[in-house]
Amino acid sequence: MKVTQVRTAGGSYPVYVGQGLLSMPSIWQRHLDGRVLVVSDDTVAGLYLERVGRVLDEEGRRWRSLVLPAGEEAKTVANWQRALDALVELGAQRDATVLALGGGVVGDLAGFAAASYMRGIRVVQMPTTLLAQVDAAVGGKTGVNHTSGKNLIGAFHQPAAVVADIDTLISLDDRDYCAGLAEVVKYGAIRDERFFSWLESRAEPINAHMPDALLEAVHASVQHKAEVVAADEREAGERALLNFGHTFGHALETATGYARFRHGEAVAIGMVLATRLSELLGKVRVGTAERLVHLLEHLKLPTALPGDVDRERLLALMRLDKKNRADRIRLVLLEELGRATVETCPTDDIREVLERS
Template identity: 75%
Template sequence: MKVIQVRHAGGEYPVYVGQGLLGMTSILDRHLEGRVLVVSDQNVAKHYLDRLRPTLSRIQHKRKIILPAGEEYKTVASWQRILDELVELKAQRDATILALGGGVVGDMAGFAAASYMRGIRVIQMPTTLLAQVDAAVGGKTGVNHPQGKNLIGAFHQPAAVIADLDTLQTLDERDYRAGLAEVVKYGAIRDPGFFAWLDARADALAARVPDALVEAVYQSVRNKAEVVAADEKEAGQRALLNFGHTFGHALETFTAYQRYRHGEAVAIGMVLAARLSEFLGRCPTGTSDRLERLLQRLGLDTRLPADADPDRLLNLMRLDKKNRADQIRLILLDDIGQASVTPCPADDIREVLVK
């Protein structure tokens, strides 16, 4: 097992990364306090709720809520249901929420923890690759509003994060690959050594070999922890984590959120951003090919679909919230392992969208 300490303005918390962690009572015991509410979804509970039994059996006052799975349930109504359970449990300020699931469960349970009695403890137990390397670390919590994703939320840091890599073995192939795109992102924007390691172990990673998974999740969390420690509220370097996301969001919107997982769209977006970086002469020739080859070996699509309409994509990119004064601000690569926020002229962006 590996442990990363994440520092933030109000203190620090550990992220445990390893195998067999859900069943390890010693870890949970260290962080549990007061009455306990377990929040999970139907898919995850079916596989993993039992593994918490040894720990939970020793706790007198506890409840659980199993929500339907999926982004469409990341709503104010689900958040309200979690709050109702906390009231039923007669939870006090010292209560703990255990969030067992992917990013959807983590974001909702985290937001309930942020808002109930102005803040109680949450322990994140992420079960998707995306949640382990991204969503569970950093303290962003929230739910969707019909008018926008993550429109309602709060910053609320967890008391601990327990990333049990065994859970990744039951993850759907597409969800797994989508998580790998975010793993590659850390190497591409700030860690050339990690990128080289990913290149060397791509086949093991695609096959979910446990020791490769430990290293990939550990290095990703370490990178995310360094970024959020330096910029907790997204004033500066945290923006680099959006590499590939402006193109990716436009593609997700263009395909009405029906065709791509978020990470799949980000993979295509990262390659487009790298191509643009090269086109503008910002990074060495061959950088985007290196990135594309790695993503392909991990099983990800890297090209825009044949029906993609460059002008519509460009218009969607203009709506991105990072933009200032009508320029489209993108994260571009200066090299593998180095990125910066750059305002880009629409005509240049169009060049890479039409190719």
């Protein structure tokens, strides 16, 4: 097991990464308090809810569960309201804990419920997808989607702990597993060229779910995320770099109704678009995008926009992105592999990259 401490203005919390952690309650039950609401989805609950519930019963803790439909479509205001209703029905007070057992959708929604209920109660994140383990569960960004855009409603609310059991990744289908690898690649692209090269050399063991390679990939990603969060908890500066590929990706998800692409798939396409834009603007050497494409495709991720997606619709959605300032589109661009910057980009150049893709 590897442990990373995430340091924030309000204190620090541990991120545990290892095998079999859900079966080691001594590691995570110490972070629970009061009554517990376990939020999960109908895929994950069938696999792990009984195991977690047995521990809560053995502790004599009063708890209940809320099981949501699986998928991005569940990350709605209505389901956030259901989580709040469940806390009220549980009789939860300010010492209560929300336990988020699932992927990024569950973690975001459960975390937002914890941030909102009684102006903030504790949340423990138990991410069961690769994407959530390396990104969504760490750093305190919570929220739900609006029909006009992804994550438009939310709050910063740091967890009390994160428990990333890599054994849960075995239950993922191949598409969900690969989607999570996009966020792993992101850290190499924006912060660490050596890590990017390591991923290139270890793509086959990672594709094969080899525990040693997977543990190292998740742990390294968590360390990168922890360093960024410690430096910029509320996305005022460096943390914005973690949005590499996300402005394009979020627009693509919204344009396709959150049903066609996994989040990581959309981010993978978005990272390629952002790198092609970086090349067009002369920020990064030509050929960088092709190196990124090669790694992403080796990890079984998409790298191109489908021909039937309306490019002007994507551009309109990008203008709505919450990271923009004064109606200008701000994007994370590469200066080289391992180093990125945030720039305000000309709309015509963004349109050109979209039309070429």
